[in-house]
Amino acid sequence: MPLSLAGKAAVLCSFLCVSVSILSIAKAEDPYRFFDWNVTYGFIYPLGVRQQGILINGQFPGPDIHSVTNDNLIINVYNSLDEPFLLSWNGIQQRRNSYEDGVFGTTCPIPPGKNFTYILQVKDQIGSFYYFPSLGFHKAAGAFGGIRILSRPRIPVPFDDPAGDYTILIGDWYLSNHTDLKAVLDGGRKLPFPDGILINGRGRNGYYLTVEQGKTYRLRISNVGLQNSLNFRIQNHKMKLVEVEGTHTLQTTYSSLDIHVGQSYSVLFTADQPGLDYYIVVTSRFTSTVLNTTGILHYSNSAGAVSGPFPGGPTIEVDWSLNQARSIRTNLTASGPRPNPQGSYHYGMINTTRTLIVASSAGQVNGKQRYGVNSVSFIAPDTPMKIADYFKIQGVFKENGLADRPYGGGLYLDTAVLTVPYRAYVEIVFQNDEDILQSWHLDGYSFFVVGMDGGQWTTASRNLYNLRDAVARCTTQVYPKAWTAIYIPLDNVGMWNLRTEFWARQYLGQQFYLRVYTDSTSLRDEYPIPKNALLCGRASGRRTRPL
Template identity: 85%
Template sequence: MPLKLAGGAISALLCLSLTATLFATVGAEDPYRFFEWNVTYGDIYPLGVRQRGILINGQFPGPDIHSVTNDNLIINVYNSLDEPFLISWNGIQQRHNSFEDGVYGTTCPIPPRRNFTYILQVKDQIGSFYYFPSLAFHKAAGGFGGIRILSRPRIPVPFPDPADDYTVLIGDWYKSNHTTLKAHLDGGKKLPFPDGILINGRGPNQFSLTFEQGKTYRLRISNVGLQNSLNFRIQDHKMKLVEVEGTHTLQTTYSSLDVHVGQSYSVLVTADQPGHDYYIVASSRFTTPVLTTTGILHYSNSGGQVSGPPPGGPTIQIDWSLNQARSIRTNLTASGPRPNPQGSYHYGLINTTKTYILASSAGQVSGKQRYGVNSVSFIPADTPLKLADYFKIPGVFRVGSISDRPTGGGLYLDTSVLGADYRAFVEIIFQNDEDIVQSWHLDGYQFFVVGMDGGTWTVASRNEYNLRDAVARSTVQVYPSSWTAIYVGLDNVGMWNLRTEFWARQYLGQQLYLRVYTASTSIRDEYPIPKNARTCGRASGRRTRPF
């Protein structure tokens, strides 16, 4: 029986009493935080027209998750929609526990009028992230919200505590309901140009922040949109970058910041201007026309309203954005989640054991638009891949069903899974031969962005790599007719989604799964399947083993 909302918290505590034993092996002293979420449809008007949005506890966007390093998050999600639903956690690494990743390759959907309790631990993480719905193009309807992981009190943070801390979710948006957009894609067509840009679910001049003169504030900015890179800026104010997706950065000051789809940044902004109102601006990058939306930064001692045109952003040229991206580096003197400097991990001195080269593919399959990687357009199997792997169900997927190099062949359909060895240290090259900026994300990991440049990657490109203080993150852009190289230490066993963050392309096949495998059955390497895990497809009726 599903948990009832009225008594959900008590029921969840009872049902999860066994859950604690799972985490006894990873630190029973770490706090638990319990969340009760009800997912519903509701009317929203972000661009002035009524739409059917996805609300969490009646909110659009959904509530923030506030946590501290190593916290255990118990999130009971009740699905009040009329269709299956899943939430995924962009950037939360979920150490040794891909069962809870919240994408269809790892987790069975929550049926209508049923619940599922996610069991996550933000092990050895800090920083700014977000969650979002991963099925059925639900992301175009809402259901997303911010995640912040604060450092433990005994771990120093490389900047003073801000006066306040705000989540700022920016993204492109459509006036059409998500069901209309999904039908458009299912019909074999490309997604049209967006209708506007939202800031925290609001259209032009509907979003505002209030600052007090002389104080400094932290903004956690995430691009939760569907396809467009955005530039974020505040009129007459500078932004000091301090953190990117869990990594403290060199504290470089910017007048505006490019935030590509799926990325998250933390900046400090000081209220050091005369006391009146200023524009907050988010605008699309590399598009014609340029979409722009504005919010208001209000000083508590404001002597006047905002006036004049919003400040302009950078031009359409790529070099400006590329140079900004290269300037984002790890702060080697800052402490991380553990009481040792992040820079003590000398990734540049470790030999890579394998190189994967991944190139996007686009084309028609059976008369319909599809996208892929290395000529393979991903199609979901009838069973989540992680469950098939755990229960050893044959015929669901095949490791090596996608090449680790571009094949040059035509686009075709398959359930693409790349194999990788546990504890390998690998190099992944994202080769972009298209005329658009791409954005790629790997679940379960942070990776080092060691290089990016124009043209085609070659072995000689390694001479350009940053092998000292490259930023570690989970989402990275690739500029048009360019490449981006990352290093990844594969220390997290599981089945992990590697995907484009352009959501129409992801929906139409531009994704794959990286199977990080070990023959070990020790819970030090991978946690057992959660006792409350749903089973579906060919895994239906299979019993999960107790904790």
């Protein structure tokens, strides 16, 4: 339950009292922000029908996390559910500390009736992100919320402070309980089409945003859904893109934005229209049946409510979306979390040391639907792999159990880990040979999206790369029958999840882990396992550190 002052002091000491070395690395002078969260079931009515949701402190969606670059976040999570629970942090890089990543490959679940205190630092980060529940199919029931990391006061931001700053969480939604959806997948079947779309947990016209005429506002929009790409627009208003997952972008103006599953965008818009109410519109993309929902943008001096049909938008047009994606570039002159310009890191002048070609695989294994990567369908081990690696427990995962590129073999089950050396500079190509758009995410990192195009990737495709101002982010889309290439400097030691953001496919095996490894034992390369780490599986009963 919520921590007392003594409890907070004890947690703080567990982080700060490890050693003088860690204290100097973690920069103890950075502020600490404490959060006490109780995770419960509760009835919600997002589409007008009662269903069981997962709430945090009674809220659906959960509370926002507001922070500033380098803040230390102490988040005590009490699990009042009747099943294990974990939260993960979509885009928070967890420098040298993958133990706190909150996915089963790194972190033991919080047992029912127990608590766990996450100790995170938003080290050298700014921007818009979100958190979500990572186990099973909890994401289909709620427990997600926004994360914003503001720049430190002395770091210039490339736009004026807005009159308001709002989190907008959009996503497709099912009326079925998350346990029923999980049972469908466990039975070897595919999920049906979703029932609707939510804006901040509400259905049609349920979300209401009041603005004052002439003022400019910031929206931090994240697609927290399960599968569908969504288009976001505001009737009669333009949006200026200013930030994508921690990167200040060229300030390009759009009438609507495609936001794919797992992605976060930050836009400015000005209330420059006559004093009325206007539709906020979210519609599905690349689907034969178009899902849609609306919210209301209400001017404080409004003379009339919204009426009539909402404005249309793109539906299945791939080229339109591809061209928009290519137009999103880094603002090279803006400062990031530090006062140096974002363009001071010349990522395109570094030679890559390894190329991985990643392609999804689908098929039946033992009579049940499964998905995988390069023919390997991931199965969760009995012990988190990062913890097994720390204790040198053998047989938990298969090191280098994934081929560097697709080889056309049949789909099979394994606990696949790909070991890559610390400080390597890796090129990953996501090859999509399917007719659907896909979305991929890498924990622990921000990568450069250097290229995307239709057809099969070849070495000649590198001639199309943007090696100057490609946007750095943590989630990227891959269009149907197309490829997307990224560059990653592997500067964060740990065990990091690379996964599809299509949650049913992730649950059924379309993921693996990058083990970024070094022989160094320096605390500057990786922190030791936290003293409060939960231990489970074959690690149960062990001590995190010698006495």
